[in-house]
């Protein structure tokens with residue numbers, strides 16, 4: 341074998357049944373080992389069962405020193421490609437202004453759009469690289485990245501091309517999402533219909549044709565886009581075979597979760613304001629919930645989404661950092677997990693699955709976020725013996741090594 345990870349407390353395959361208790365989904369292998377060849381897992385089991393000859397003089401052996409090992413994390417909702425800084429808005433929120441008040445006064449997404457439009461593709465790549473390195477250091481091997489801070493045809497395409505360039509420039513695998521319907525661009529304030537038409541009828545087919553994104557998204561909110569506008573996007577995405585995801589019920593309650601279910605969205609993201617009817621609709625249609633607890637904290641946009649009620653209703657719950665300059669300036673996976681336990685009501689096992697198996701499902705990439713023989717060798721090796729330490733050691737980084745496709749790409 342090319343690589344063997346041994347001397348673990350346990351290996352979590354995250355490959356158990358999705359229905360039922362999260363602890364069963366974790367697929368724990370006590371004192372497990374992982375063997376890798378050609379970027380794929382070729383052995384998964386107790387170290388004592390490693391076949392003879394598995395370790396040769398050619399094998400790289402990683403001693404986990406009693407730490408646990410699991411699949412690389414999947415951060416299924418980020419906006420890491422942007423320019424500019426909104427620390428002044430953070431300060432205003434600390435002084436009591438709300439996220440929506442700041443946006444209405446000319447701040448918010450529009451500020452980042454202005455800065456992002458000024459940046460070249462190379463500058464966007466350079467700005468995003470350290471954010472991706474932060475994610476890598478926290479065990480993230482796959483991250484979704486949305487456009488949505490360009491908001492003109494050229495700047496949206498430039499953002500998506502920057503994401504493609506970033507995919508080649510660093511080890512975190514990137515999954516791009518077109519979020520043209522993030523905010524109404526300033527030039528289109530009086531003719532929003534023209535922006536929706538441009539996004540839906542011109543940009544979306546072009547982006548699909550050029551393979552620049554593998555999903556599309558819209559921010560459904562009083563201050564952003566309506567149900568009908570999201571419906572138009574959904575119809576075109578369906579015709580083009582592109583999965584849909586939606587930002588819904590984040591700042592105000594408006595039946596967004598029901599809309600996501602109705603439109604067959606793969607995921608409904610945020611959900612702070614979801615209703616009981618929204619939970620029931622998501623369960624019925626199998627819509628995945630993506631919770632972003634660091635943005636509930638950072639945007640001061642409580643309540644926290646009802647993670648417990650979602651899980652209890654049988655909805656799959658993924659987690660994300662939602663790393664972005666306005667509502668969640670954080671790449672901190674373990675802080676998100678800790679908040680998910682403390683404030684969204686998830687158990688540590690449920691939070692861990694939210695950043696692994698279920699996060700991967702939200703990206704329509706079921707082979708990721710789990711370990712199977714023959715599957716991708718994306719691993720996170722931790723300095724602690726149990727996954728329970730991740731949310732408990734609030735906001736701290738327990739990752740000792742990150743492995744992408746069988747290659748060691750980060751080491752503490």
Ligand code: NIG
Nearest residue numbers: 449559587635664665666667
């Ligand atoms: O996911 N909700 C909309 N979009 C981002 C926030 C973007 C911003 O404030 O820059 C989010 O929270």
